[in-house]
Amino acid sequence: MGGMHGFxxxxxxxxxxxxxxxxxxxxxxxxFQVVGAGWSNVDAFRHAIERLEPATYLGVGYxxxxxxxxxxxxxxxxxxxxxxxxxxLAGARAGAAPSTTPxxxxxxxxLRPIDSPPRFTVGDHVVARNVxxxxxxxxxxxxxxxxxxxxxxxPACVFPDTHAHGLGEDSQHVYNVxxxxxxxxxxxxxxxxxxxxxxxxxxxxxxxxxx
Amino acid sequence: xxxxDTNALRAEALESLLVERGIVRPEVVDAIIRRFEQDIxxxxxxxxxxxxxxxxxxxARLLADPWAAIAELGVTVIPDAPLVVVENSPTAHNVVVCxxxxxxxxxxxxxxxxxxxxxxYRSRMVREPRxxxxxxxxxxxxxxxxxxxxxxxxxxxxVLPERPAGTDAMNEEELAxxxxxxxxxxxxxxxxxxxxxxxx
Numbered sequence: 001m002g003g004m005h006g007f008x009x010x011x012x013x014x015x016x017x018x019x020x021x022x023x024x025x026x027x028x029x030x031x032f033q034v035v036g037a038g039w040s041n042v043d044a045f046r047h048a049i050e051r052l053e054p055a056t057y058l059g060v061g062y063x064x065x066x067x068x069x070x071x072x073x074x075x076x077x078x079x080x081x082x083x084x085x086x087x088x089l090a091g092a093r094a095g096a097a098p099s100t101t102p103x104x105x106x107x108x109x110x111l112r113p114i115d116s117p118p119r120f121t122v123g124d125h126v127v128a129r130n131v132x133x134x135x136x137x138x139x140x141x142x143x144x145x146x147x148x149x150x151x152x153x154x155p156a157c158v159f160p161d162t163h164a165h166g167l168g169e170d171s172q173h174v175y176n177v178x179x180x181x182x183x184x185x186x187x188x189x190x191x192x193x194x195x196x197x198x199x200x201x202x203x204x205x206x207x208x209x210x211x
Numbered sequence: 212x213x214x215x216d217t218n219a220l221r222a223e224a225l226e227s228l229l230v231e232r233g234i235v236r237p238e239v240v241d242a243i244i245r246r247f248e249q250d251i252x253x254x255x256x257x258x259x260x261x262x263x264x265x266x267x268x269x270x271a272r273l274l275a276d277p278w279a280a281i282a283e284l285g286v287t288v289i290p291d292a293p294l295v296v297v298e299n300s301p302t303a304h305n306v307v308v309c310x311x312x313x314x315x316x317x318x319x320x321x322x323x324x325x326x327x328x329x330x331x332y333r334s335r336m337v338r339e340p341r342x343x344x345x346x347x348x349x350x351x352x353x354x355x356x357x358x359x360x361x362x363x364x365x366x367x368x369x370v371l372p373e374r375p376a377g378t379d380a381m382n383e384e385e386l387a388x389x390x391x392x393x394x395x396x397x398x399x400x401x402x403x404x405x406x407x408x409x410x411x
Contacts, residue, residue: 001310001330001333001334002310002311002333002334002337002338002361003310003334003337003338004330005334007329007330007331007334007335008331009346010326010329010331010343010346010347011325011326011329011331012324012326012347013324013325013326016324016325018248018321018322020215020325021218021219022219023215023218023219023223024218025244025248026222026223026226026240026244027218027222028244028247029240029241029242029243029244030222030226030229030240032243033235033236033239033240033243034229034234034235037234039234046312049312059214060214060218061214061215061218062313062325062328063218064214064218067218067221067222067225070225071221071225074225074229074234079229079232079234080228085221085224085225085228088224088227088228089220089221089224098232107291109291110292110293110365111293138311138363139363140310140311140361140363142310142337142338154293154366155293157364157365160364174364174365174366176295184337184338185338190339190340190341190342190357192353192354192355192356192357193340193356193357193358193359194356194357194358194359195337195358195359195360195361196358196359196360196361197361197363198362198363198364198365198366199363199364
């Protein structure tokens with residue numbers, strides 16, 4: 001949601017507890033256990049959150065999103081029938097456990113050494129691709145089509161855009177790219193500021209000139 | 212019924228169902244919660260920052276290989292993602308955000324505060340960092356550059372704040388008490404918490 005207007009001031013709660021209700025802790029624990037067992041992976045779980053209907057996304061709170069995404073990945077893993085949780089809430093007994101096996105790697109880390117050298121180096125001018133994929137991506141809208149400079153070359157990592165969909169790791173180099181505020185926001189930019197993002201090689205094309 | 216009540220009922224029903232099916236074990240859920248509530252938290256990052264302030268050699272190691280340097284401290288951490296430490300100076304201020312979700316150096320600092328995960332913070336910090344920082348209590352001079360780090364991949368960012376003036380006589384432990392969670396996110400300076408006990 002980088003750059004969007006209309007959300008108002010940041011709600012700071014003094015001396016905030018880590019959780020606001022017991023169910024939030026249970027959801028956190030369940031998500032880590034279910035993902036860790038390989039029933040999903042971090043990218044697929046994030047994509048399940050992103051697929052929430054926008055009003056739901058904004059309306060149910062942080063752990064409310066986690067809970068609904070957990071339900072989604074459980075249904076998609078074949079562990080929970082559609083409508084089964086509603087039936088349970090209405091008093092129904094659980095049916096027989098489904099027979100299925102995990103298809104994901106769980107928390108397998110993200111760093112993956114690869115043979116190919118990085119395409120870009122520190123100081124290179126690059127342009128973030130102007131693409132709008134329908135699935136999961138870690139290329140925020142507000143940098144698409146924008147010009148930046150490579151600030152740092154990170155080790156190769158698992159590519160979330162494929163990994164979230166069970167399409168393999170497609171590991172590639174990741175670059176920290178610096179975008180001047182003026183390039184991102186035009187005349188509405190605050191002076192003297194820049195935004196750094198970590199972008200996968202596939203998100204970038206060579207750029208020319210000063211951004 | 213409120214949203215919270217709905218969530219509580221759904222979560223309880225879901226857990227009981229998953230326990231019956233052997234997919235979730237309640238004691239494992241308990242252990243995961245305990246790790247985040249008791250074992251890790253902002254105090255670990257604060258110890259690293261205080262060490263930097265008293266030991267220039269440690270500063271170099273922390274910037275070069277953060278997890279290895281943090282391991283020297285003997286604190287409990289979960290080095291679950293590559294960590295990058297970005298250093299404030301008199302001419303540049305760093306602040307961390309995740310516009311896409313809520314990426315945060317949890318393995319070092321514990322779970323993020325709610326405001327960090329909120330739509331206002333996520334939407335505004337990249338577009339108007341000076342205005343938002345000022346609103347949150349940190350007004351920066353115009354000649355200080357603001358660098359916003361949007362955690363868009365798996366690297367996790369921690370800000371290394373400047374040592375506050377007038378702390379020359381303090382020892383490492385006293386210094387660590389000045390390093391708040393908010394200073395390591397970059398929405399405050401060390402030694403000047405936005406609120407009493409704001410490090411929690």
